[in-house]
Amino acid sequence: MAEAHVQIRHIPDRLQSRGSRLLKSWESLLVVVALLIFVANSLASPYFLDPWNLSDATFNFTEKAMIAFAMALVIIAGEIDLSVASIVALTSTAMGYAASQGLGTPALVAVGLAVGLACGAVNGLLVTRLGLPSIVVTIGTMSLFRGIAFIILGDQAFTEYPASFAWFGQGYVWWVFSFEFCLFLGFAVVYAVILHMTNFGRAVYAIGNNQTAALFSGVRVARVKFTLFLLTGLMSAVASICLTSRLGSTRPSIALGWELEVVTMVVLGGVSILGGSGTIGGVVLAAFIMGMVTFGFGLLNVPGIVMSIFIGLLLISVIALPILYTRLKRRMAH
Amino acid sequence: MGPALLQDTTTSRMKPAIALEGISKSFPGVQALADVSLSLYPGSVTALVGENGAGKSTLVKILTGIYQPDGGTIRVDGVETHFAAASAAAKAGVTAIHQETVLFDELSVAENIFLGHAPRTRFGLIDWARMNADARTLLERVGASLEPSIRLRDLGIASKHLVAIARALSIDARVVIMDEPTAALSYKEIHELYELIDRLKADGKAILFISHKFDEIFRIADRYTVFRDGRMVGEGLIGETTQDDLVRMMVGRDVGQVFPKQEVAIGEPVLTVSGYRHPTEFEDINFELRRGEILGFYGLVGAGRSEFMQSLIGITRPSAGAVRLDGKVLVIRSPAEAIEAGIVYVPEERGRQGAIIGMPIFQNVTLPSLTRTSRSGFLRMAEEFRLAREYTSRLDLRAASLDQDVGTLSGGNQQKVVIAKWLATKPKVIILDEPTKGIDIGSKAAVHAFMSELAAQGLSVIMVSSEIPEIMGMSDRVIVMREGRMVGQFERAELSAEKLVRAAAGISEIAP
Amino acid sequence: MNMLLKNREALLVVAILALVALITLRFPGFIAPANLGRVYNDTSILIILALGQMAVILTRCIDLSMAANLALCGMVAGLINVAFPGLPIPLVIVAVVALGAALGSINGLLVWKLNIPPIVVTLGTLTIFRGTIFLLTGGQWINAHQMSAAFKGLPRADLFGIPALSWFSVLIVALMFVVMTRTATGRAFFAVGGNPHAAVYTGIDVGRTRFLAYCLSGALAGLSGYLWVSRYAVAYVDIALGFELDIIAACVIGGISIAGGIGSVPGAVLGALFLGIIKNALPVINISPFAQMAISGMVIIIAVAVNARAERRKGRVILKKAEAH
Amino acid sequence: ADKKIALVVKALGIGFFEAANKGAQEAAKELGNVEVIYTGPTTTTAEGQIEVINSLIAQKVDAIAVSANDTDALVPALKKAMDRGIKVISWDSGVAPEGRSMHLNPSSSALIGNMCVKMAADHLPEGKGDVAILSATATSTNQNVWIEEMKKVLPNYPGVNIVTTVYGDDLADKSYRETQGLIQSYPDLKAIIAPTSVGIVAAAQAVSDAGKTGQINVTGLGLPSEMAGHVKSGASKSFAIWNPIDLGYSATMIANDLIDGAEAKPGAELNMGRMGKVKLDDKNEGAMADPFVYDASNVEEFAKIF
Numbered sequence A: 001m002a003e004a005h006v007q008i009r010h011i012p013d014r015l016q017s018r019g020s021r022l023l024k025s026w027e028s029l030l031v032v033v034a035l036l037i038f039v040a041n042s043l044a045s046p047y048f049l050d051p052w053n054l055s056d057a058t059f060n061f062t063e064k065a066m067i068a069f070a071m072a073l074v075i076i077a078g079e080i081d082l083s084v085a086s087i088v089a090l091t092s093t094a095m096g097y098a099a100s101q102g103l104g105t106p107a108l109v110a111v112g113l114a115v116g117l118a119c120g121a122v123n124g125l126l127v128t129r130l131g132l133p134s135i136v137v138t139i140g141t142m143s144l145f146r147g148i149a150f151i152i153l154g155d156q157a158f159t160e161y162p163a164s165f166a167w168f169g170q171g172y173v174w175w176v177f178s179f180e181f182c183l184f185l186g187f188a189v190v191y192a193v194i195l196h197m198t199n200f201g202r203a204v205y206a207i208g209n210n211q212t213a214a215l216f217s218g219v220r221v222a223r224v225k226f227t228l229f230l231l232t233g234l235m236s237a238v239a240s241i242c243l244t245s246r247l248g249s250t251r252p253s254i255a256l257g258w259e260l261e262v263v264t265m266v267v268l269g270g271v272s273i274l275g276g277s278g279t280i281g282g283v284v285l286a287a288f289i290m291g292m293v294t295f296g297f298g299l300l301n302v303p304g305i306v307m308s309i310f311i312g313l314l315l316i317s318v319i320a321l322p323i324l325y326t327r328l329k330r331r332m333a334h
Numbered sequence B: 001m002g003p004a005l006l007q008d009t010t011t012s013r014m015k016p017a018i019a020l021e022g023i024s025k026s027f028p029g030v031q032a033l034a035d036v037s038l039s040l041y042p043g044s045v046t047a048l049v050g051e052n053g054a055g056k057s058t059l060v061k062i063l064t065g066i067y068q069p070d071g072g073t074i075r076v077d078g079v080e081t082h083f084a085a086a087s088a089a090a091k092a093g094v095t096a097i098h099q100e101t102v103l104f105d106e107l108s109v110a111e112n113i114f115l116g117h118a119p120r121t122r123f124g125l126i127d128w129a130r131m132n133a134d135a136r137t138l139l140e141r142v143g144a145s146l147e148p149s150i151r152l153r154d155l156g157i158a159s160k161h162l163v164a165i166a167r168a169l170s171i172d173a174r175v176v177i178m179d180e181p182t183a184a185l186s187y188k189e190i191h192e193l194y195e196l197i198d199r200l201k202a203d204g205k206a207i208l209f210i211s212h213k214f215d216e217i218f219r220i221a222d223r224y225t226v227f228r229d230g231r232m233v234g235e236g237l238i239g240e241t242t243q244d245d246l247v248r249m250m251v252g253r254d255v256g257q258v259f260p261k262q263e264v265a266i267g268e269p270v271l272t273v274s275g276y277r278h279p280t281e282f283e284d285i286n287f288e289l290r291r292g293e294i295l296g297f298y299g300l301v302g303a304g305r306s307e308f309m310q311s312l313i314g315i316t317r318p319s320a321g322a323v324r325l326d327g328k329v330l331v332i333r334s335p336a337e338a339i340e341a342g343i344v345y346v347p348e349e350r351g352r353q354g355a356i357i358g359m360p361i362f363q364n365v366t367l368p369s370l371t372r373t374s375r376s377g378f379l380r381m382a383e384e385f386r387l388a389r390e391y392t393s394r395l396d397l398r399a400a401s402l403d404q405d406v407g408t409l410s411g412g413n414q415q416k417v418v419i420a421k422w423l424a425t426k427p428k429v430i431i432l433d434e435p436t437k438g439i440d441i442g443s444k445a446a447v448h449a450f451m452s453e454l455a456a457q458g459l460s461v462i463m464v465s466s467e468i469p470e471i472m473g474m475s476d477r478v479i480v481m482r483e484g485r486m487v488g489q490f491e492r493a494e495l496s497a498e499k500l501v502r503a504a505a506g507i508s509e510i511a512p
Numbered sequence C: 001m002n003m004l005l006k007n008r009e010a011l012l013v014v015a016i017l018a019l020v021a022l023i024t025l026r027f028p029g030f031i032a033p034a035n036l037g038r039v040y041n042d043t044s045i046l047i048i049l050a051l052g053q054m055a056v057i058l059t060r061c062i063d064l065s066m067a068a069n070l071a072l073c074g075m076v077a078g079l080i081n082v083a084f085p086g087l088p089i090p091l092v093i094v095a096v097v098a099l100g101a102a103l104g105s106i107n108g109l110l111v112w113k114l115n116i117p118p119i120v121v122t123l124g125t126l127t128i129f130r131g132t133i134f135l136l137t138g139g140q141w142i143n144a145h146q147m148s149a150a151f152k153g154l155p156r157a158d159l160f161g162i163p164a165l166s167w168f169s170v171l172i173v174a175l176m177f178v179v180m181t182r183t184a185t186g187r188a189f190f191a192v193g194g195n196p197h198a199a200v201y202t203g204i205d206v207g208r209t210r211f212l213a214y215c216l217s218g219a220l221a222g223l224s225g226y227l228w229v230s231r232y233a234v235a236y237v238d239i240a241l242g243f244e245l246d247i248i249a250a251c252v253i254g255g256i257s258i259a260g261g262i263g264s265v266p267g268a269v270l271g272a273l274f275l276g277i278i279k280n281a282l283p284v285i286n287i288s289p290f291a292q293m294a295i296s297g298m299v300i301i302i303a304v305a306v307n308a309r310a311e312r313r314k315g316r317v318i319l320k321k322a323e324a325h
Numbered sequence D: 001a002d003k004k005i006a007l008v009v010k011a012l013g014i015g016f017f018e019a020a021n022k023g024a025q026e027a028a029k030e031l032g033n034v035e036v037i038y039t040g041p042t043t044t045t046a047e048g049q050i051e052v053i054n055s056l057i058a059q060k061v062d063a064i065a066v067s068a069n070d071t072d073a074l075v076p077a078l079k080k081a082m083d084r085g086i087k088v089i090s091w092d093s094g095v096a097p098e099g100r101s102m103h104l105n106p107s108s109s110a111l112i113g114n115m116c117v118k119m120a121a122d123h124l125p126e127g128k129g130d131v132a133i134l135s136a137t138a139t140s141t142n143q144n145v146w147i148e149e150m151k152k153v154l155p156n157y158p159g160v161n162i163v164t165t166v167y168g169d170d171l172a173d174k175s176y177r178e179t180q181g182l183i184q185s186y187p188d189l190k191a192i193i194a195p196t197s198v199g200i201v202a203a204a205q206a207v208s209d210a211g212k213t214g215q216i217n218v219t220g221l222g223l224p225s226e227m228a229g230h231v232k233s234g235a236s237k238s239f240a241i242w243n244p245i246d247l248g249y250s251a252t253m254i255a256n257d258l259i260d261g262a263e264a265k266p267g268a269e270l271n272m273g274r275m276g277k278v279k280l281d282d283k284n285e286g287a288m289a290d291p292f293v294y295d296a297s298n299v300e301e302f303a304k305i306f
């Protein structure tokens, strides 16, 4: 059909510029929250604005945040992985065992990453091959993985790590910048690129918004999901290496309860728990917010549980307030 | 032509059982109903006709309390009423068989019929024994011999429809609404339904009957109302109108010009399917698709056409059979492989399988073509916008911007995005499953024109459709399927509506 | 056999019998009626909680805050008892059941009125409820010697040779059975989870039904709070920490579909019993306590896999010939 | 300005540690220029303690006295504290030597181990029978040391037959269930030793619920206020404990002594105020006092105090 008689209407690429869209985004809200907390902390405690103290404070969240990056992808794809904390425990146990057999630092790291990937593969296979809901699968593997750590270790602990292994959790790259913190920043960039700039990231969003349509559109849904579970396994292993190195020892109970903190971080970061939307930038901001809240309250010697109330309220209110606000606006308009 | 004047003497003297006055309803971007009035009279069947998207189902939902109108009034027996929820409408004696079966797969047949108004024991608890007994009676009334205690998921689509009808009858209603009740039923069941309607009429119920099939409208309706683009454009007595008049009112112009099929020289075979079968869904499928051809697949709902088409792109796995593309045997295990090979499928369920609501238009369009728009796995947005603009503008998409969420588009425009998405992969063979389902007349023409243009450029097209005019207007050749088998093949020259319907329904089934 | 595989509850009964038989091989005393009674008694609270969780899961929601709700209600029960040792225990129970329901209704309201995803809501309230206990008590424990004899005595009271705790759970099971099979609200739970869209057409208020499910689970968590604290004669911030996962696991093992709409009271009870038996048996058959966690994990995975297989749709049958088979 | 001494406990809200805090405050009042920060995680985890320690380092406290949830995991954090000039001691439940300058045992581990076995042996009918141990978490340092010591003295008590060790994780319900398991698995069980204040109460409760009062004697370490009822009912004939108030007091005093320049090295004697002096052994450890046994004759009196 000739273009002559079809009147071509021009449709612009974008209505809003990227800048104005960013201003209205969840991330800007988080930036405001983060700034408020930063100011509140500086006012509340004279110890807050000290580079070394701030550097120490980053350890409160870097490991969890690294897992949160991979978890964000999983949740955007409409799944969830509750077994991450148990993977941390199991990989740490595996590394401890390897260290007790006299393996050196590079070999330990390799063992850790391999075990993490293997755990991720178990989750991935159960979800994609058997088509089981990931929330249930990972509740199961959560017990299974930590259970295996308990079987291996029982009431023992692995404490004999090579001296060079300590660097991952205790080393500094430059001045107050710890290796962990730099790793966290590095992974933030890597995950932001993967999610926002690659075909793979696009596939993750497509699956999260409409898995069936994504499949019909030629997205290899099972393969992508499997990869995502591998990634959470891998990142749990990375976190485990840092944590084990920082603690210098392994017990089967390490990282207990982290899964909920990681999920909270991801959701607070604006990732929809129903899948389909969210950014890495939001997760990074949420990590800082949670880290600062814990540290700020810690400086005031507020018990940890009070901090978690605060985080819980924050979680519900940051989601509820925008909803209430739009509702109010609509009511005013009427 | 304005609304036909009401001259019916019998009903004009009667009081309407329910009367709608000046009803309006809009959805984001769509005025589904604008200032519509309609009265239903006891003992009379009113047929509501109109094109897809004319607002018929929306009206049904307003009548049954599922949607609340933006304006206008509803009077039941002359008393102004407000239906806040579905339960309120049921209490007022309005019941409906909805277009989509809205039932519960995991519950029993009896409970599907009685959920919300189950018989109670003295203590206010649900009386299962009575419920099952009552369900059995109701099912017999609609001519279904089903065990009330089995789970609904174990039934076929036709039986489910009968359950839905039984549910509507379980409420002792004065107004019964049927939104395309016969779409999924076979010939025998349709006739039983006609008899049921006659009985309901005799009982003095007011019936609203929605259908796209003119033969049945003329068979059972007493009166008609025509909707176009959310407005009432005509009403009157069935006995005083003709099919052509109704169509003209519905479409607003003469029908001849609707299908712009170009004559194309048909080339060599492109896709050959032989011996295709599946253990439960289809068998013995053999056909050839040639270059430049539009091959129509006709059948009743549930004939297995979609299942077969999906097996071609690797969604379901056939148990035997071979596909050749340009003479080479193809093994396709996933849609990704099908797209690579050059076979694409535009699915029938737009919301579930086609559009990715929540993502912008341009990302929807480029999703199957990402390997072409990206460089070594990294996205190139500029390239994506270019591709998206190219294909959406050829389909005359109406949108504010390309980064708008597809969910904010009207149904027809969503369908254009969906079609653009698969065309952008530059396929050799395109399978369109109900390509114009639920889209307006203008968009329909755009899709048809584009389809024709594609065929002329040498693309091979398979078009699955349940609409006779579309099948007859667009196809070079038609294959008819029934119950998972090919039951007929017709060249364009020998096509007739009657032949298609007979083949699809299974001639032997038709009673003399 | 085929019939058996199709019926989830029957399958579970068989699995439980096999499990008991296996344990009895290693430890003959396990099968003794007194011991089985003890195991049931020990599982009672899990059964009650699993029934509450079931109602919520049926409506396509989830309640991660149940254990925290239990802990808070248990602590409040303890505090009431310490403050008014003379207050009749039934009044205490009524108070904590009401409190539990009120806490549950917070979840319900957030899900209903603000449309926040259930997992986010209950993840938030989980930490808030636990934190509240700390705020109430400053972390102090309530110990056995601070509780009145009547308070501690009720769950242990003997009725026809069976402790009252067991009777509580029997009563709740019976009550829930009636609610789930014979009342409009109970059936609405199934409808809302099975097909929320169709539920609207049927005149069921989806949000309100979910709200009711949360109130129910909250009330049962409240009751369990009293039972837990009086049975173990201690209350502190962390009681039943992590128990929410056991509750969900019991439901999953019992064949309650996490996607909503499928499940039954016997299923939930059997799922809880299955977990309870494993937990009780491991120490007596000398399996290292350290293996317990891994075994529970395996059981959950196997249970979902089996349930999913049973549920897997056969696909629609279009061919008339195939339908006959 | 005031000297800041942080008393870090395994978890907030445990009666034993609340009592220790009372002692620490007593010491602070006595010293006059000391502020005691009583803190700890809300669950007994090492990571929780590390976060607490990090924030204490940030506040530049002068000394940290910690009862550890994990011997090894706290070491890096505590090392960092020492690097920043903070005095670190452990008390009650110890930290590996690299992570602290000294460790204050409430009593000598050998004495505690012996006392536990002796209390069980004293009430065995005919002087012999099966005895089980109910511990806290499998990772708890002091528990493991005491259990080791118990096993060492067994040859002196030929009648005592230790059958197993189970772990109640310092959770009332788990301890209760583990005790139930013990009662069933070992029909001839005569005594349960629970060297943990949470475990001993739960075990006594389980024994009386099972109707085994008088047949199974629950003993170990517990708080008089929590155990008074069970001693009265006969589920427990006797148990031991040191005074947690004294322990908190002593830990604070030692920390203060170190801030003031005392050096913790083998053989050194550190000042514990009214509790006298503690002498450090070659592992820089010292014991505060002997455990004290409570039974029907004196438990009521002490129940009012802690």
Ligand SMILES: Nc1ncnc2c1ncn2[C@@H]1O[C@H](COP(=O)(O)OP(=O)(O)OP(=O)(O)O)[C@@H](O)[C@H]1O
Residues within 6 Å of the ligand: B027, B028, B030, B031, B032, B050, B051, B052, B053, B054, B055, B056, B057, B058, B059, B099, B410, B411, B438
């Ligand atoms: N929930 C909704 N949200 C947005 N738009 C809607 C909604 N429901 C209907 N519409 C729009 O309202 C218009 C009328 O739709 P309706 O379903 O009433 O048509 P219909 O006459 O029943 O068509 P058909 O013959 O295809 O059933 C259509 O443009 C449709 O896209």
Ligand SMILES: Nc1ncnc2c1ncn2[C@@H]1O[C@H](COP(=O)(O)OP(=O)(O)OP(=O)(O)O)[C@@H](O)[C@H]1O
Residues within 6 Å of the ligand: B155, B156, B157, B158, B160, B299, B300, B301, B302, B303, B304, B305, B306, B307, B348, B434, B464, B465, B466, C316
């Ligand atoms: N047993 C059933 N239960 C529920 N829905 C059914 C059932 N059978 C068919 N349907 C629905 O009816 C529609 C048509 O079925 P299907 O696609 O299998 O047949 P088809 O021959 O391709 O028909 P169509 O003309 O709609 O393309 C689909 O939306 C399908 O979901």
Ligand SMILES: [Mg+2]
Residues within 6 Å of the ligand: B056, B057, B058, B099, B179
């Ligand atoms: Mg319609």
Ligand SMILES: [Mg+2]
Residues within 6 Å of the ligand: B302, B305, B306, B307, B348, B433
């Ligand atoms: Mg179809």
